[in-house]
Amino acid sequence: MNNQFRAQSTAARGHPAISAARAEFLARTYSHLFAAIAIFTLVEVALFRSGMAETIAASMLGVSWLWVLGGFMIVSWFASRVAASAQSMAAQYAALGGFILAEALIFVPLLYMANAYAPGAISSAALITLLAFAGLTAVVFVTRKDFSFLRGIVGYGMVIALVAIVGGVVFGFELGTWFSVAMIGLAGAAVLWDTSKILRSYPEDRHVAAALQLFASVALMFWYVLRLFMSRD
Numbered sequence: 366m367n368n369q370f371r372a373q374s375t376a377a378r379g380h381p382a383i384s385a386a387r388a389e390f391l392a393r394t395y396s397h398l399f400a401a402i403a404i405f406t407l408v409e410v411a412l413f414r415s416g417m418a419e420t421i422a423a424s425m426l427g428v429s430w431l432w433v434l435g436g437f438m439i440v441s442w443f444a445s446r447v448a449a450s451a452q453s454m455a456a457q458y459a460a461l462g463g464f465i466l467a468e469a470l471i472f473v474p475l476l477y478m479a480n481a482y483a484p485g486a487i488s489s490a491a492l493i494t495l496l497a498f499a500g501l502t503a504v505v506f507v508t509r510k511d512f513s514f515l516r517g518i519v520g521y522g523m524v525i526a527l528v529a530i531v532g533g534v535v536f537g538f539e540l541g542t543w544f545s546v547a548m549i550g551l552a553g554a555a556v557l558w559d560t561s562k563i564l565r566s567y568p569e570d571r572h573v574a575a576a577l578q579l580f581a582s583v584a585l586m587f588w589y590v591l592r593l594f595m596s597r598d
Contacts, residue, residue, distance in 0.1 A: 394572040465580070513562065
């Protein structure tokens, strides 16, 4: 009776009650997201403690960043596609695991430089990213606003950002502080869009794909928050 009353009260305020199936889907999605973040962290710790991070950073910094970026984009696209369409749970988890590993590798040079030249920046950036993610998630869950209108903004923004990054690599100009700020804003918009879609319309059997999508947005935000902290030192 109390649950029914709360559901009716929520609907009366213009916020449709979350069904049991959707609530279970959300719980699975966020538990997988937090697991992905934990695994990413453990991989980075293992790479740095083993000394492999220095070798990986030197190798990646010694080649054109376009090759690294291109390889990462291919892995990202393939992993997202498999997680969203594969019927096998093993394939979905393999896609998520592959994406986490790809993120961990592409982060190595940035983390290596931050660790060497900006002590404390990594922990500060991680804290800010988690607080921002929690705040944006709360906005969606509390207001129940449909942020699907951000899809076009995020899509076009990512294309423009990619063109700017390629241009910076090819022509040798620096993408400064304001670019990092803009990318943090774009990542925040992606979190709002992802969260709104997960709350409202994401297929309830695709919690692995939903977690992957959220993890990608959180990683993007962390990358540029860390860059912003490093630019201050």
